[in-house]
Amino acid sequence: MIQVFNLQKMYNGVNVLDIPELTISQGESFGLVGNNGAGKTTLFRLILDLVEASNGHVEIENQKVARNDRWKAIVGSFLDEGFLIDYLTPEEYFSFVGRLYHKSKGDIAEFMESMQDFFNGEITGTQKLIRDFSKGNQKKIGITAALLGDPKILILDEPFTALDPSTQIRLKRFLNDLQEKTGIAMLISSHDLNHITEVCKRIVVLEKGLVVKDIKTNTETLKELESYFAV
Amino acid sequence: MTVLNLLKQEWLKNRRAKAFYKNLTVNIILSLMIFYFAAIFLFIGFNLGSQLEKFNALLGLNPVELFNGAMIYVVLVGIFFRLFMQQLGTINLFAYQMLPVKRSTIVNFLLFKSLVSPLNYLTLLIVIPFALTSVNSYYDGATAFRFVLNTVFIIWFNSLFAAFLKRRFTSGFTSFVLLISIIAAIAAMEYFKLFSLFSVSSALFGFLLHRAWGSLLVLVIPVAAFVLNRWFFARNYYPEYFNRKIEKTQAGTSVNLSFLDRFGSIGDFMALELKLILRHKRTRSLLYMSVFLLFYGLIFYTNKMYTESVGMLFFVAIFMTGFLMFMYGQWVISWDSAYFDGMMTKNITIRHYIKANYNLLVAFNAICFILTTPYFFFGVKIIQMHIAAFLFNTGVNTIILLFFSTYNTKRINLSQGTAFNYQGTTFKNYLVVIPMMFFPMALVGTLSFFLETFVIMVILACIGLTGIIFHKPLITLCVNQFNKRKYVLAQGFRESE
Numbered sequence: 178m179i180q181v182f183n184l185q186k187m188y189n190g191v192n193v194l195d196i197p198e199l200t201i202s203q204g205e206s207f208g209l210v211g212n213n214g215a216g217k218t219t220l221f222r223l224i225l226d227l228v229e230a231s232n233g234h235v236e237i238e239n240q241k242v243a244r245n246d247r248w249k250a251i252v253g254s255f256l257d258e259g260f261l262i263d264y265l266t267p268e269e270y271f272s273f274v275g276r277l278y279h280k281s282k283g284d285i286a287e288f289m290e291s292m293q294d295f296f297n298g299e300i301t302g303t304q305k306l307i308r309d310f311s312k313g314n315q316k317k318i319g320i321t322a323a324l325l326g327d328p329k330i331l332i333l334d335e336p337f338t339a340l341d342p343s344t345q346i347r348l349k350r351f352l353n354d355l356q357e358k359t360g361i362a363m364l365i366s367s368h369d370l371n372h373i374t375e376v377c378k379r380i381v382v383l384e385k386g387l388v389v390k391d392i393k394t395n396t397e398t399l400k401e402l403e404s405y406f407a408v
Numbered sequence: 409m410t411v412l413n414l415l416k417q418e419w420l421k422n423r424r425a426k427a428f429y430k431n432l433t434v435n436i437i438l439s440l441m442i443f444y445f446a447a448i449f450l451f452i453g454f455n456l457g458s459q460l461e462k463f464n465a466l467l468g469l470n471p472v473e474l475f476n477g478a479m480i481y482v483v484l485v486g487i488f489f490r491l492f493m494q495q496l497g498t499i500n501l502f503a504y505q506m507l508p509v510k511r512s513t514i515v516n517f518l519l520f521k522s523l524v525s526p527l528n529y530l531t532l533l534i535v536i537p538f539a540l541t542s543v544n545s546y547y548d549g550a551t552a553f554r555f556v557l558n559t560v561f562i563i564w565f566n567s568l569f570a571a572f573l574k575r576r577f578t579s580g581f582t583s584f585v586l587l588i589s590i591i592a593a594i595a596a597m598e599y600f601k602l603f604s605l606f607s608v609s610s611a612l613f614g615f616l617l618h619r620a621w622g623s624l625l626v627l628v629i630p631v632a633a634f635v636l637n638r639w640f641f642a643r644n645y646y647p648e649y650f651n652r653k654i655e656k657t658q659a660g661t662s663v664n665l666s667f668l669d670r671f672g673s674i675g676d677f678m679a680l681e682l683k684l685i686l687r688h689k690r691t692r693s694l695l696y697m698s699v700f701l702l703f704y705g706l707i708f709y710t711n712k713m714y715t716e717s718v719g720m721l722f723f724v725a726i727f728m729t730g731f732l733m734f735m736y737g738q739w740v741i742s743w744d745s746a747y748f749d750g751m752m753t754k755n756i757t758i759r760h761y762i763k764a765n766y767n768l769l770v771a772f773n774a775i776c777f778i779l780t781t782p783y784f785f786f787g788v789k790i791i792q793m794h795i796a797a798f799l800f801n802t803g804v805n806t807i808i809l810l811f812f813s814t815y816n817t818k819r820i821n822l823s824q825g826t827a828f829n830y831q832g833t834t835f836k837n838y839l840v841v842i843p844m845m846f847f848p849m850a851l852v853g854t855l856s857f858f859l860e861t862f863v864i865m866v867i868l869a870c871i872g873l874t875g876i877i878f879h880k881p882l883i884t885l886c887v888n889q890f891n892k893r894k895y896v897l898a899q900g901f902r903e904s905e
Contacts (some may be wrong), residue, residue, distance in 0.1 A: 193865070194491060225752075225753045226753075227752060227895075227898050228895055228898070228899070244891050244894070246756075246757035246758060249753060249756065249757075252753065256749065257749070257750050259746065259747060259749040259750060259901075260747060260750030260753070262680070262747045262750070263678075263746065263747070264684060264687040273676060276677075276752050276756075277755045305688065326755055374877045392599060
């Protein structure tokens with residue numbers, strides 16, 4: 178579904194990402210871990226065509242993503258607050274995004290209803306603008322909007338940070354359910370090794386732009402990762 | 409002492425801000441503007457005395473008495489302008505709240521900060537020359553000194569009182585309407601000779617001017633304004649009280665825009681942009697200002713100097729039928745800077761995105777054209793000009809703006825500041841105005857040597873129409889340009905200042 182060919186990204190002559198080959202297939206839950214500056218966000222931005230690759234390219238469903246609009250219909254993503262239109266209320270934002278994905282008012286209302294558990298009663302029904310919500314609640318709004326277009330691929334950058342404990346647990350359960358039901362491909366990065374091993378069936382470790390580990394999650398994975406990152 | 413320290417830190421904050429160096433061009437243009445106004449003010453100051461002298465025989469009042477009579481209006485108009493232009497003093501409260509700095513020190517700092525702004529004292533450039541010439545010759549040096557001193561006190565009062573009004577009525581709109589109706593009511597009463605504030609003002613300020621202790625009495629009003637502000641802060645010290653007020657204004661601005669749903673995704677984008685304009689201070693105050701711009705035509709279309717030059721007149725017509733595009737259009741694309749990444753990954757093709765922005769600019773022009781139709785009463789020439797200018801703006805200038813907007817790679821922060829905020833503005837923003845406004849003006853000016861006005865307008869209208877007819881390939885041009893610059897834009901928008 179997602180294929181990476183010979184991908185390199187350089188800033189000022191320094192190679193920050195170098196992935197010769199990587200394939201993520203349909204229905205896979207793909208976890209990305211690594212320390213700060215390992216290139217996680219850069220990889221996601223390259224997949225989403227937000228930065229230009231120095232070499233190589235990314236393909237989604239056998240089409241290059243660069244300067245192409247096709248993939249946008251099947252990819253839902255949330256990397257940071259730069260994905261939110263912060264002067265709208267959550268409802269206005271959802272309906273704006275929903276209409277971009279050709280959803281009717283009824284579809285959007287139904288979808289929001291199904292998310293009520295995740296919202297925990299904090300998101301909808303107020304006249305508050307997104308910019309006045311806390312970081313955690315903004316994250317909830319962003320993740321919800323990413324799911325709004327029934328994507329085949331979901332890309333989330335550190336979805337667990339800034340969420341309160343209950344919401345972290347809820348999000349984990351939600352993502353696992355979603356994957357079981359829809360067979361969506363998920364790309365998730367995280368600093369939290371616990372969460373990522375619980376949600377993802379395949380985990381890739383990046384270090385200084387290179388893939389150093391690519392493992393199928395099993396009962397030993399958490400220990401393996403912990404010992405890898407231990408200093 | 410602490411207040412002085414805080415003022416010093418504020419100065420360092422401004423000096424060390426990245427924007428200070430980055431925006432050198434903007435700063436130079438701004439200082440040129442200030443010099444320009446200073447020169448005008450000085451000129452007025454030195455000539456005011458002799459101009460007012462002419463009324464001496466007519467009304468039997470000397471220039472100083474006349475000035476005193478007008479003083480109350482100077483005060484009102486001063487407050488009015490300050491409501492728009494003066495930026496409220498702010499402080500990073502959290503950085504100081506946990507330090508042993510007294511509350512009252514912080515409040516004093518906020519209040520004094522507005523008083524040290526040199527812009528406040530531009531009026532003195534009129535008053536001091538006037539005092540040196542007229543007041544000095546009619547009375548004596550001591551009176552002239554008191555005259556200047558009183559003005560300084562009045563400036564303090566204006567500045568403090570405007571700040572109070574602005575803080576009290578957060579939106580500024582309430583006080584805007586209130587003040588404009590007060591000024592209009594007083595002026596009307598003056599005009600119909602029902603009640604003359606002029607003579608009251610003349611008597612009052614004359615009385616204060618000629619007593620040695622008069623200035624002390626004038627000093628009472630800024631002190632009173634100061635106390636008023638202190639009282640306000642005593643009641644609303646914690647930021648949460650301000651927040652509560654902000655929430656209230658939100659409910660007010662969430663106007664019903666559902667009628668735009670009918671226009672499909674273009675309507676969605678228009679609704680989005682309208683919300684952007686209404687929910688940010690910076691864009692909202694521009695909207696208030698555009699009300700004044702609507703009346704700009706009255707100055708030019710009635711002035712012989714302009715009506716005789718076809719090129720100049722067309723310049724005005726271009727501006728009048730496109731002022732919304734010129735004001736908001738300079739931010740086209742970059743107003744999405746805060747959520748550009750999101751926009752680029754959602755299900756919307758680049759072509760659709762550019763088309764939506766194009767349609768928005770066209771809609772702005774249509775609104776301007778309709779709003780300026782009352783100028784049609786100024787004659788057939790103006791009608792021709794407005795139609796030609798509207799077509800030119802819509803066909804040509806929209807494309808120019810969209811094409812060059814891809815060079816504005818700076819993130820703009822709309823939630824900060826008010827009318828005179830130049831954050832995110834670079835010389836490129838000014839550069840693009842040249843082909844849009846001066847080129848058609850020069851073209852029309854040159855053609856006017858050979859052709860009749862009507863023929864020129866037909867030519868310009870045809871150029872515009874050509875642009876409108878071929879908007880599809882022209883938009884493709886913009887789309888290709890945008891695709892070329894997309895990554896540079898995304899990179900630039902991610903960097904906040």
